[in-house]
Amino acid sequence: MAHHEPSSVTEVLGELDELASHGDTVCVADVLDDFGGRSFGPFIMIPALLEITPVGGIPGVPTALALFIALIAIQLLMARDHVWMPEFVQQRAVGSKKLHKAVGKLRGLAGFLDRYSEGRLEVLTEGVAIKLVALVIIALCCTVPPLEFLPFASSIPMLAIAVLGMALTVRDGALVLGSLIFTAIATALGIYMYMNSSGDGSGLPFF
Numbered sequence: 001m002a003h004h005e006p007s008s009v010t011e012v013l014g015e016l017d018e019l020a021s022h023g024d025t026v027c028v029a030d031v032l033d034d035f036g037g038r039s040f041g042p043f044i045m046i047p048a049l050l051e052i053t054p055v056g057g058i059p060g061v062p063t064a065l066a067l068f069i070a071l072i073a074i075q076l077l078m079a080r081d082h083v084w085m086p087e088f089v090q091q092r093a094v095g096s097k098k099l100h101k102a103v104g105k106l107r108g109l110a111g112f113l114d115r116y117s118e119g120r121l122e123v124l125t126e127g128v129a130i131k132l133v134a135l136v137i138i139a140l141c142c143t144v145p146p147l148e149f150l151p152f153a154s155s156i157p158m159l160a161i162a163v164l165g166m167a168l169t170v171r172d173g174a175l176v177l178g179s180l181i182f183t184a185i186a187t188a189l190g191i192y193m194y195m196n197s198s199g200d201g202s203g204l205p206f207f
Contacts, residue, residue, distance in 0.1 A: 009049075009110035009166050012042050017103045020096040029090035032083065043072045043083055044137060045165025051158040053102045062154040066144035069137065069161060077134035133168065133176060136183055137161055143191075156189055 015034055019026045035042050047065040056062050068089065075084060140157040147153040163179035166172075 009045070009169070010107070012046065012169065013103045013106055013110050016046070016099060020099040020103070022096075024096055025093040026096055026099055027091055027093035028085060032085065032090065039169075040072060040076050040083060041165050041167075041169030043165075044069055044076075045162050045169060048158045048162035048165055049106050050102055052155050052162065053105050055098070055102060056155055056158070057152060059148070062148045062158065063145045065158070066141040066154075070141040073134045073137040073141065077131055077138070079131075129173070129176065130168075133164055133180075136180065137164055140183065157183075 012035075016026070016031070019030055019034060031043075031046070047068050050056070051062050051065045056065075071085070071089075072083060140161050143157045144154045147157065160179060160183040163175065163182060167175040167179055
């Protein structure tokens with residue numbers, strides 16, 4: 001199969017929708033075959049976007065998606081030239097109907113994001129900057145498990161991850177800068193919400 005590397009969020013969603021029309025389920029291996037092993041951006045963005053949909057309300061799903069994203073980000077940090085996933089991860093699948101529904105809910109957001117991405121400051125989407133982005137994504141993934149105890153609170157860091165994944169996909173360095181600022185705000189808000197949920201902040205895993 002000829003690999004296709006998408007250059008916009010709308011294109012990524014379109015590819016997923018197309019895959020979902022070919023059978024009852026879509027597995028990770030299908031997506032990897034379609035997008036190609038060099039498409040780190042989409043493999044960071046897709047699970048983060050899925051978490052923002054009602055799928056993210058299912059117990060355990062946000063943490064599982066965060067682990068998946070962290071695996072990709074670690075490879076990005078290590079400067080691998082292609083995405084690697086263990087066989088058991090490649091065989092994980094989602095129902096085509098659920099995927100169609102999730103894609104439909106995300107199309108409006110995708111159009112909005114695409115309108116404000118223009119491939120600016122591409123130097124910030126390569127080299128050392130990529131490693132910084134990977135570190136930030138890994139850090140955000142670490143905040144997801146504790147936030148999962150609060151209804152949809154894990155969507156805050158996941159939205160930041162989705163924007164960073166999009167910035168890598170469309171190679172927009174200005175979007176990287178903007179998303180890093182958003183990440184700082186999202187992280188502060190997430191910590192605030194979690195501290196308030198335990199009363200005195202003693203519930204945080206690092207206190």
